[in-house]
Amino acid sequence: MSAGEKKEFVIEHVFEDVLNMKQVDDIAGNVEYHHNIPWNIQICRNSNFFAIALRCSLGQRSLEWSINTKISPSTSSIFGRRIEGKYQFEYSENYSEWCKIVKWADIQEYLVHGSLTVTLLVEIDKTRGVEAKKLRNFDEKSMKKYSDVVLVVGNEEFYVNKMHLASHSTYFDSLLLGNFSESEKSIIELKDVDPRDFQCFLELINGESPLDDYIVIDILKLSDFFDSETAIRRCEEFLLEKSKKSLKEKFHAAIKYNMNALKEKCISNMKSAQDFLSILPENAHDFDADLWKELFLKSHKSH
Template sequence: MVRFPLFRFPTERKNYGRQMPMVGAPMGHFTPDFAIPRKELRSFGEDMRQFSDVILKVKDRKFYVSKLTLSSQSPYFATLFLGRFQESGKSEIELKDVNPDDLQYYLEVIYAEDGVDEYTVARILPLADMYQTPLAVRKCENYLIEKSKMGLKKKLELAGKYRLEELKKVCMDQIKSKKDIHSVVPEDPSEMDHQILAELFKKSLDFN
């Protein structure tokens, strides 16, 4: 039997990106060592000014985008741009605590580019979740299921953190032994999504 150290399950599950509206929020991401940064697939720079009606400013970089395009994909941006908030009347909005490269990758997906890969998937997901963008989340989940070479442990972590149910199911189906369970449970089990941990514990009983 796989032994799980005693700990208390979290009484409150973390909820990423569900409080509105907040312009920017701290985040972290994981990028595999073997992943290589790629070239940008689309420009959101000064050359796109004539096609944009709002500027997103991240640090010293400006992104010229369409309110309608972002609002159609994201309730967050729909509220920000079209709601009764101070930002809705601004032509330039600053997003704080966001990595400009990550926003670039996120926007590429919003603008229908095939931009999810091994390097960008875990960088797009935090923004897709925070900005409530189901299309981007789904594209990331599909990539993780169908193409990614990322380890099972990290995939389960992402599945729990961003509520990726299909990815979780695929990962759980690959766990077929006590050794597999040990390989995905962190040293401190309380760091793991408590629903996934409970499923792993239940699964461990089948291996006795």
Template sequence: MSEENDNGAPMNNEKDNLVSEEQEVTQETTGNKNEKQDDSRNEILENMLKAVLDKQKNLVDELRSVKSELQLIRDDLKPKSVIAAVSNETDDEDETDSESENESATMTTTGKYFVLKHDFKNVSSFKNLEKIYSEKEEHFGVPWRILIQRNTEKEHFGIFLSCAAEMDDQKMSFDVVFETKIMSNSTRKWSKKTSGDFQNSIPKNEMGPELIEWAVLEKDYLVDDQLTAEIHVRIKKTAGIYKDNLRSFDETMEEFSDVVLVVNEEKFYVSKLYLAAHSPYFKALFLGNFNDSKKSEIKLTGIDDDDFQKYLEVLYGESAIDEFTAEGILMVADMYDTPLVIRKCEEFLLEKSKKSLKKNLDLSTRYNLEGLKEQCLDKIKSVADIRSVIPGDIRELDPSIMSELLKKSLALHDPPQ
């Protein structure tokens, strides 16, 4: 028995060893299988994450591309700033007051430039000498509108620029040049160019080109008895609209200045370093390697001397911004890239201005005033508000504003439950 037990013990040990080895092999196999499954899961998860990241990257790239395209469109729509410091001697005064039919008139679009546009309906039903006006639009602190009038006796039709300011109570005058256009669905266009003065001494504050024959208008330019009229206006000189100057920049300041800037024959004695510190434009002009840098007198173009006066006043710390001056000052500040003055103009428009929602929205996009744009968009609460800010030509609407208005329109028509 003892021998059998002794002989059996090694066999049992061998069996135990075999079982143990099989268990180890099984555990190892199971472990390898689990590791492979984990590796497979990790690989799938990594691929899924990679796919998500790739999609996000593509989406970001697309959004950046769209943003770049919108910025290019916005920059293209924005009025171009004056680049040259010295003006050409030729001006609109050398151009003829009117031009023949379908002849294109070249007109400077810098400075105090704006466009009025209106669709007049049921034109053939207008009574003899009845005055039909478009809605008033404020530009540079002054209300303007289009006037049309039919003369059934002489079979003529007139289109006029109307200044709706109360000139009887103020010593106002506006030296303007403007081009009147009639648009149609065909390739034919009618345009006339006119220049003149709106003055308080003249009771009639309406000005227009030669009349167009009714038969020609009816045949070539009326579409479903509707007339689309445009007037492109540039204000060359204003007087009597701004308050008295708050600061002098005339020859009395000569000892404190080292350069004279000339705007419309008016001389402004200023400091090169002070202007250069606030404006990259003037920094390049005064301190750069340009022919004008060494001159003691430099002529600036494309701006009004009254606007430049108020711009300098704001730059020198005066409170010169009001309903009348805000747009002109903002135009000059944008032209000469002066953040301090731009910020002060935006603060006025945000906190004190009574301008219309449409006007403020237009200024915000024209001069990239993000704070003012957000305020305007926040004020749009209804479909009527959306309609009130849409220009006559939808193509004139800034792309970023168009997308925001679309979102608001969809939200109004399909409010959240």
């Protein structure tokens, strides 16, 4: 998105039973994707004050990012009273939410039958570091000729080939080639999937290398959900050869996603008592008995 190009969207959420909020409490609305960026409205109570917040959930990324916005809030009330004005705000990984604060004593003036409807008009003036460079395009212009199904993820469409996708994922094998009703559809919506993660997943199974330390765990989670051996193997290769993640992060990922080569490398790199202590889980049941035995034997050999 260029500096001179503006985008806008409206996000709305109805919060129920607001008066039953505790003195320190918060309620988060559903995450919505607008311009490939995840947003949600949240309300918070802290004793005598009440805040309406618009959160951006991009989190940490490989590059520093920021989103310059103008926010025009209008909060419905039984008396037609609104919180009005236009607020400029810059989102970044250090400042991820804008909020408007009102007195809790005044909150009932904004409620209809105990519910609060929050509607925000958001203008995006400029972004930096938000849109990662795509290594391969799956849009209509690039892939329509070679595709036979369109997958809708968030507000983005991916033109893909059923046979190719199914060959890399038992999930898509069942969904696209099995007995589900979706197998007869030319357009299928995938819910609860981040379009940025799905872009990376498709790039992985098409031979590209989109991974970095900020996204690899998210891609592993998605690849495990799709039951894609190819994508999981590519993530394991990245963690083995290029990742700077800690020993604990790598080891726990190896255990959770059954990456044996990574697991063995992590264990071989455990040389000191501190190394063994660093990988211990908060819950002992996260490791099975065989793994505890393996770690015990390794620790004794190291001393």
